[in-house]
Amino acid sequence: MKNTYLTSHFPLISIILFSTSLSLYVEGIIIQKLYDLGVYQGMTEVFSESGIKLTLLFLLLLFFFMVFAALKLIANTMIELSLLFFSNDKEGVELTKIRSGSWLYLVGSVVSLFLFYHIMFILIILIVVTLSYFVFFVYKVSSSLSSIGLIGMVFFHVFFWFAFVLSVSYAMTKLYNSFLASLPI
Template identity: 80%
Template structure:
C-alpha cells in the first residue's frame, strides 16, 4: 500500500524552487538598475559585492516565498471550499486523490529554476502548471460531482481568481497612480 504522505513535502520544495527562480531574476534586475542609477558603487563601499548580492537574494527569496505560500494557502482554501459546496464526498477522499498533483508543481519549479533568466518563460511555466493542476483537480474529483456541480465548481474557481487578480491589479494601479501624482513636476 502506498503511503499517502509520500508527496507531502513537494509543495514546500516547489515553493522554494519557484521563489529561488524569481529571486535570482529579480536580483539581477535590481543590481542592473542600481548600476544604471549609479548607486551600486556607493553601496560597495559600505558592503562587499557578494554581501549585497546575498542579502538582496535572501530578502527577495523571503518575499517570493511569502507570496507563493500565501497563494498556495488561498488556493487550498478555494479547492476545499469548492469541494464543500459542490462535491458529494463527505469523507475527504477527494483530497487524498489530488495530492499526487503536487508533482506538476515540482517539475514546473525545477524547469523554472533552470530558465530563471527569462521572466516571461517563468510566468508561462507557472501559469501552465497551475492550469494543468486545475485540470488534474477537476479530473480527479469529477467522479463525486454532478454535471451541474462540475460547472458550478469550475465557475466558482474562475470567478474567484478573476476577481482576485482584478482586485490586486486595481490596487497596484491605484497605488502607482498616487505615487506618480505625488512626484514634483
C-alpha cells in the first residue's frame, strides 16, 4: 500500500515554482522600466545592483506566492464544497483519489520555470494544467456522482470561476479607471 501523503508537498513546490517563473519575468520588466525612466542609476548609488534585483525578486515572489496560495485555498474550498453538495461519498475517499492530480501542477510549474522569459507560455501552461486538473478531478470523482450530480458539479465550478474572474476583472477595471481619472491633465 502506498503512502497517501507522498504527494502532499507537491502543491507547495508548484506554487513556489510558478511564483518564481512569474517573478523572474516581472522583475525583468520592472528593472527595464526603472532603467528607461532613469531611476535605476540613482538606485544603484544607494543599493547594489544585485541587492536591487534580489530584493525585487523576493518581493515579487512573496506577492505571487500569496496570490497562488489564496487561489489554492479558494479552489480547495470549492472542490470540497462541490463534493459536499453533489457527491455520494461520505468518508472522503474521493479526496484521496484526486491528490495524485498535484503531479500535473508540479510538471507544469517545472516547465514554466524554463520558459520564464515568455509570459504567454507561462499563462498557457497554467491554464492548460488547470483545465487538465479539472478534467482529472471530474473523472476521478465521477464514480460517486449521479448524472445530475456530475452536471451540477461541473456547472457549479464553471459558474463560480466565471463569476470570480469577472468580479476581479471588474474591480481592477474600476480601480484603473479611477486612477486615470485622478491624473491631472
